[in-house]
Amino acid sequence: MVHLTDLPQDFTIELTMYTLNDYCRETFGEKLYKISLNGGFTCPNRDGTLGSRGCIFCSAGGSGDFTEDPHASITAQIEAGKKKVEKKMKSGGHYIAYFQAYTNTYAPIEKLEELFTAAISHPDVRVLSVATRPDCLPEETIALLARLNRIKPVWVELGLQTIHEESARYIRRRYPLAVYEDALRRLKEAGLTVITHVILGLPGETREDMLETIKYLTKGIKDTRTDGIKLQLLHVLRNTDLAEDYLAGHFSVMTLEEYLPLLADCIRRLPPDMVVHRITGDGPKSLLLAPLWTGNKRQVLNAITRYFKEEHVQQGELFPAD
Numbered sequence: 001m002v003h004l005t006d007l008p009q010d011f012t013i014e015l016t017m018y019t020l021n022d023y024c025r026e027t028f029g030e031k032l033y034k035i036s037l038n039g040g041f042t043c044p045n046r047d048g049t050l051g052s053r054g055c056i057f058c059s060a061g062g063s064g065d066f067t068e069d070p071h072a073s074i075t076a077q078i079e080a081g082k083k084k085v086e087k088k089m090k091s092g093g094h095y096i097a098y099f100q101a102y103t104n105t106y107a108p109i110e111k112l113e114e115l116f117t118a119a120i121s122h123p124d125v126r127v128l129s130v131a132t133r134p135d136c137l138p139e140e141t142i143a144l145l146a147r148l149n150r151i152k153p154v155w156v157e158l159g160l161q162t163i164h165e166e167s168a169r170y171i172r173r174r175y176p177l178a179v180y181e182d183a184l185r186r187l188k189e190a191g192l193t194v195i196t197h198v199i200l201g202l203p204g205e206t207r208e209d210m211l212e213t214i215k216y217l218t219k220g221i222k223d224t225r226t227d228g229i230k231l232q233l234l235h236v237l238r239n240t241d242l243a244e245d246y247l248a249g250h251f252s253v254m255t256l257e258e259y260l261p262l263l264a265d266c267i268r269r270l271p272p273d274m275v276v277h278r279i280t281g282d283g284p285k286s287l288l289l290a291p292l293w294t295g296n297k298r299q300v301l302n303a304i305t306r307y308f309k310e311e312h313v314q315q316g317e318l319f320p321a322d
Contacts, residue, residue: 035081
């Protein structure tokens with residue numbers, strides 16, 4: 001399936017939160033659909049440069065379990081993705097070409113230019129979105145992304161997950177916070193849109209720890225902080241090292257009743273103009289070990305809607321963060 005990280009078109013929580021749908025309608029005049037692409041990349045945390053087992057939570061697909069066939073051309077992947085989402089459209093639509101699997105700037109510049117140009121040149125693609133690690137952004141890569149950004153908008157998604165170094169060591173992130181800060185600065189100076197990925201519910205982190213990560217991401221003025229955020233509840237996927245720790249009883253996962261107030265506290269602390277790209281996430285049901293309640297996406301979104309309405313949650317109401 002095509003992994004849609006934006007929210008369904010009829011999702012009423014948009015009244016209290018500045019979602020990706022809101023942003024796309026304001027900027028492009030329509031909802032954009034995301035097609036997850038696989039450029040055949042690897043990761044320095046897998047190829048032996050930094051490690052060989054990846055981050056502790058990462059599946060064998062490198063967080064690209066919903067991507068298209070990596071053996072197909074980028075144009076063919078886009079066309080296959082279009083067919084999967086056409087039934088969701090009342091009429092023709094446009095797309096975000098999302099390079100999702102593994103580290104999508106970890107390759108020679110010639111390969112990056114070939115793949116990214118193929119995606120951004122597709123007539124139905126309005127945005128190029130590239131997920132990567134902050135330590136895989138040499139100057140020549142940022143220069144390439146900046147050039148493409150003059151053709152169509154380019155978004156760069158950075159996998160931060162947490163600001164806490166102890167948690168970062170546990171999940172085998174293998175870069176310090178200063179590397180994220182440097183990448184964010186250089187991307188923003190190049191005029192690129194930055195989205196930051198955060199995991200809520202990491203083993204050992206308290207509510208206060210997680211809110212400290214949110215507060216960190218909201219500091220500074222708009223021109224120096226992340227433009228968007230993905231809030232991902234920790235998922236335990238089968239055949240990962242995280243699954244081994246979970247099955248050994250080393251940590252527990254959050255219940256829906258625990259997640260709702262935490263998510264609300266995060267949203268309240270975000271700047272009103274920060275785009276919220278994700279509020280839960282959903283792993284492949286065939287791999288999902290826990291929490292199983294996240295498997296019913298519609299039920300989860302309805303629960304969030306009700307909770308936000310009952311608790312009068314409003315993005316930005318506690319910004320600047322306390």
